[in-house]
Amino acid sequence: MPDTVPQSVLDALRDVVGRKGWIDDEAGMEPHLVERRSLWRGTCAAVVRPASTEETARVIEICAAARVPVTPQGGNTGGVGGGVPEGGIVLSAARMNHIRAVDPLNHTMTVEGGCVLATIQEAANEVGCLFPLSLAAEGSCQIGGNLSTNAGGIQVLRYGNARDLVLGLEVVLPDGRVWDGLRSLRKNNTGYDLKHLFIGAEGTLGIITAAVLKLYPAIHAREAALVALSDPESVLDLFVRVRDACGDALTAFEMISRMPFDFALKHSVRMRDPFEAPHPFYALIELTSPRPGGALRETLQAVLARAIEDEFAKDAVIATSEAQAKELWTIREDINEAQIPEGGSIKHDVSVPISRVPEFLRRATDILERAVPGGRVIAFGHVGDGNIHFNLSQPEGADTDAFMAESNRVAHGVHDLVAEMEGSFSAEHGIGLHKRDLLKHYKSDVEMDLMWTVKRSLDAKSIMNLGKLL
């Protein structure tokens, strides 16, 4: 409801950010009102684009005084509607996109919240380092959003979630004060570790305007393999063997079940099946090392030879060139797109303890097959983190709308199972608008109350990203 923001407040805000920082025409605001899948649409009175922490602080101060809701936005690439405004203003971080400092000796980089992830990766690369956060949206998502949502991605197994890549933060608090926690220290036990309050809070406790990120040594050896397996238990068995043999060299361990493999084969122009026979499951393994002479391939060969000898791995290819490794990765990369031409898809982003992945796959598949006879189960994901993207594509030839109308019923079954197995109903995508009901349903009263206690004490005027997360 744009009309709920008084003109005097809008004028004051516009004075702070100037013409370059102000959007209030319909066309200009449009990309800030919808999210990428157009599942939600919001409204706002203006999109405010401060150029600095100081401007951001002033904007928030004005909004707090007038109790005008603020929806922070980064690249607006999230999948749960966390950036969709419900009145008030949108605060876009896009102009705060400077890399403030790079310290290759300390293995740190200080960046502003609006920096695009790919820009940060490149800047790390330029000084011979690696910033390991990597995800599909990296060309447009912003680090402030990545941290506010504690983004995951392919390399969590090795480097952790976005949370684990942060040493310090600068945050504009919901009352407009600035917390300068931009420390670049590996060890610092001086009071509560406040940064973790803001990381993953989806902008409900303040706006991350800058961060000190951890860098890692650049990669100088990389090996990839695709392994064919007959059942979920073999997937876990292989994972454990590879992990125990390779330790940190293991950067990714992705599982793909037959159905998404077939979808990708059918719809991807660049993918081909490296095996002669079809198999129920595949594991895509990546090992990396900063040491060129680390004998990675020998280690991988030994583990896979043993797995085939022990007869739980059915077949395996190890890439012998960078090009071949890239080709193996296309299988994983093309799954998301390949689901689209197959019609409606009911998606779940869940995690369970790694040891229970096989049990989850069997029980959840059973639940889906009973819920929608003929539905096609699409299981893939980061087995090494216990994170499964567990989707159901509609039966061939079914009516998409009728199928999608079953979404809640289907999801309910999967999420109840996840809860029973002490898993998570949102492993990496967060809560946003989309999963608030699930949060309320599955979290204990004590946990909900703790979260509300924190929210109320930090955002006393109740303006920050209202209607999201909590």
Next chain:
Amino acid sequence: MPDTVPQSVLDALRDVVGRKGWIDDEAGMEPHLVERRSLWRGTCAAVVRPASTEETARVIEICAAARVPVTPQGGNTGGVGGGVPEGGIVLSAARMNHIRAVDPLNHTMTVEGGCVLATIQEAANEVGCLFPLSLAAEGSCQIGGNLSTNAGGIQVLRYGNARDLVLGLEVVLPDGRVWDGLRSLRKNNTGYDLKHLFIGAEGTLGIITAAVLKLYPAIHAREAALVALSDPESVLDLFVRVRDACGDALTAFEMISRMPFDFALKHSVRMRDPFEAPHPFYALIELTSPRPGGALRETLQAVLARAIEDEFAKDAVIATSEAQAKELWTIREDINEAQIPEGGSIKHDVSVPISRVPEFLRRATDILERAVPGGRVIAFGHVGDGNIHFNLSQPEGADTDAFMAESNRVAHGVHDLVAEMEGSFSAEHGIGLHKRDLLKHYKSDVEMDLMWTVKRSLDAKSIMNLGKLL
């Protein structure tokens, strides 16, 4: 002031924990009133030792209702007086010492807060895993205390601080409710990550009664080297080369300056100098790997050969046996004890960005030498984390009391420098009683206010570990 706790409250508490959980005689309470260096002594009405989370919750509920202060204690091994009671009761976690579950496939272990660290290390070892937290007090410190103080230690460089080794927590809140956050998931983006509030909070926000810890693959290859260096810049240069060449294989990189090396040579019966000439600085390097065939020694040899060729490393020994590696480590291990016979020592536990360690060493040495002419600067520590134990031993033959009376003046100079260099005045030891004034002095008003906001909202009755940290 024990008399401030009404007898009716004491009776109710005793009813909850029974005879085995109750200590109120002078001799029994004594070890709970002092800390290991006897710098502080407190008072309490009783030491209450609940046997379970439920008993702990009931104890806290009673104390909250009567506003009786609670001082939580683990192994009482901390160095900043964080466990010294100021009236009220001591709550000892010692009887909650069960390992609830071990899941080697998920690489997790669920332990109660009173488990001794060494017991946890052994239990991990028994299932072929590593729990990497390791520190001098590991034979008696408890994991609840380790987490409440975010303990550091030798292997932080590779595995992070205690905080980084936790997936989930169970906490008795200051009102006696239990927050069950015992999740064993690698990925879980469902709301605020509350566990980080309690880790490092030194018991001021609740009592950690159980935790899910991360395990790692056991180590199957280990290499150690001692390198002689001529100046602080060479120490950093060598660190960067080893880190970039070895990545995660680098488990420890410890610096030792000449003076503590000499102290250890003089006072340790088991240590000998492996070099013919004396050198101003030494680096003790450890590489480890879960892979036996990882070519660690070749990598280390290559880096060190190059460093000697480039003339900034003066000499080096690589251990050729486990026994020799142990001998190299004695140098580092014996430094603490070796300072004692040399008289008074003014200690600082500081960190700076790794890239600024040489600058810190030069400037801080200068400050100390001016502050106390003839004072002997003892610099050693975890250079790989930017964490320096930077102490001043009294001048030879000086009066110890007169020297120690200068502690505050000396520390002030070091801590001002650390603040100017954006470092930390307490890298791993925490705040406790000892460093509260420093916290108030060096933290911004905004940060102090944020911490108090959190404290007041969670501990509304103000009973948890009063007078510590904040």
